[in-house]
Amino acid sequence: MDRYSFSLTTFAPNGKLLQIEHALAAVGNGSTSVGIKAANGVVVATEKKTGSSLIDVSSLEHMAMVCNSIGMVYSGMGPDFRVLVSSARKMAQRYIQTYKEDPPVRILVKELASIMQEFTQSGGVRPFGVSLLLAGVDDRGPNLYQVDPSGSYFPWKATAIGKNMINSKTFLEKRFNSDMELEDAVHTAILTLKEGIEGQMTEESIDIGVISTLPAAQSDGKAQPTFKRLSPAEIRDYLSNIA
Amino acid sequence: MRTATAVAAPIEAHGHNHWSPYVDNGGTTLAIAGEDYVLVASDTRQSDGYAINSRYEPKAFVLSNNAVLGTSGCVADAKRLCEVLEQRAQLYQHKHDRQISTPALARLLSNTMYNRRMLPYYVFPVLAGLDSEGRGAAYAYDAIGSMERVTNSCFGSAETLIQPFLDNQVARNNQRGADPERLLTRQEALKIAIDAFTSATERDIYTGDYLEIFIIDAAGVHKETRELKHD
Numbered sequence: 336m337d338r339y340s341f342s343l344t345t346f347a348p349n350g351k352l353l354q355i356e357h358a359l360a361a362v363g364n365g366s367t368s369v370g371i372k373a374a375n376g377v378v379v380a381t382e383k384k385t386g387s388s389l390i391d392v393s394s395l396e397h398m399a400m401v402c403n404s405i406g407m408v409y410s411g412m413g414p415d416f417r418v419l420v421s422s423a424r425k426m427a428q429r430y431i432q433t434y435k436e437d438p439p440v441r442i443l444v445k446e447l448a449s450i451m452q453e454f455t456q457s458g459g460v461r462p463f464g465v466s467l468l469l470a471g472v473d474d475r476g477p478n479l480y481q482v483d484p485s486g487s488y489f490p491w492k493a494t495a496i497g498k499n500m501i502n503s504k505t506f507l508e509k510r511f512n513s514d515m516e517l518e519d520a521v522h523t524a525i526l527t528l529k530e531g532i533e534g535q536m537t538e539e540s541i542d543i544g545v546i547s548t549l550p551a552a553q554s555d556g557k558a559q560p561t562f563k564r565l566s567p568a569e570i571r572d573y574l575s576n577i578a
Numbered sequence: 579m580r581t582a583t584a585v586a587a588p589i590e591a592h593g594h595n596h597w598s599p600y601v602d603n604g605g606t607t608l609a610i611a612g613e614d615y616v617l618v619a620s621d622t623r624q625s626d627g628y629a630i631n632s633r634y635e636p637k638a639f640v641l642s643n644n645a646v647l648g649t650s651g652c653v654a655d656a657k658r659l660c661e662v663l664e665q666r667a668q669l670y671q672h673k674h675d676r677q678i679s680t681p682a683l684a685r686l687l688s689n690t691m692y693n694r695r696m697l698p699y700y701v702f703p704v705l706a707g708l709d710s711e712g713r714g715a716a717y718a719y720d721a722i723g724s725m726e727r728v729t730n731s732c733f734g735s736a737e738t739l740i741q742p743f744l745d746n747q748v749a750r751n752n753q754r755g756a757d758p759e760r761l762l763t764r765q766e767a768l769k770i771a772i773d774a775f776t777s778a779t780e781r782d783i784y785t786g787d788y789l790e791i792f793i794i795d796a797a798g799v800h801k802e803t804r805e806l807k808h809d
Contacts, residue, residue: 432685433685434685436682440675
């Protein structure tokens, strides 16, 4: 146990933490993910890149619901993402147990970021090899946050992470405006991903998650915004409007 | 083999001298919730058996989010519970950049009490405030945090006298032809609260001295005081 009581992430002479830089490189190798905050909701989308046509793409889960009003997507290492999804879900449930309300997005983001930062300063562990995009609706309306391996977090109106992030962000800068409706935002997200995808884009090769500020009626009669992963059929509808 | 004999004789040997960490300081608290207000009334007598500790020691406390915590049972536990709850409300305010809502605070109180399951707060609180839609909300708890949202509730030394009265006059149970869904107006609730206490003061030795009434609505928290019999 003592053998790893020291942190593996240490400062280089130029002031950088090289492990974090390398983690960011791992993120940069991952499939592109895109997020757009519309006036009445948020959309996140990612490319489901597979090395082989033999993979059952329909069972790949890139989009995770953290709680009813918050969803999460990533670029980078899948296994690291799963761990963070699990933590985020537990965090959200702990909050709900205490306050009987969904956590505001910024509160969940801070806690998640805190965990990711711990892994840059604790003994014997490495930073997470993912950047996260969190999309949710709370008392402040629609929210979109990015969380990096270092534990830094950024609120965005629109952003991209992963392989094609630079071109995608340039594309988004031209296309984004703050009056965008959710429908337009989904459309734009798809177009942004399309810029970076090699080959055909089908409903199997991308994953889209949306949450609208207009609450959907729940079974107990209480209306609540719900994060939803679009079905392949729904994605196909959007795609048919693009071609 | 020689075993060491205990130096101090255990008190439990007698069975009836055992020290208890709990004290019941008497007194009563009630709450009535309306369409756009909620009322909390509690007497101010603090007792210990046949002794009166104070004629004016308030049992209901205003929290920073304009909710009122009405208490009964052990005053030390009640005061500490109120402080702890206020601290958590403040932390929430700093973290969230806004006041905690009444339903969230209600849940928080429940959890705070259940965390002390093995040595409970000897308090039977009632939490009152406006819910997220501006309607009056009252939450009633037992000593380990079991909570229920109610339109009327009474805890304390005179609860057995007052609660049936509230059941009949506020909830209109067991009244032929009455509409149980209709909520009371402020004036009706105030009158019932005062009548409940003046009657309870006659019969319950632990209830009396002064009555403090808090009315919470969109304008804030308003306090009124009435005299009760001092005997």
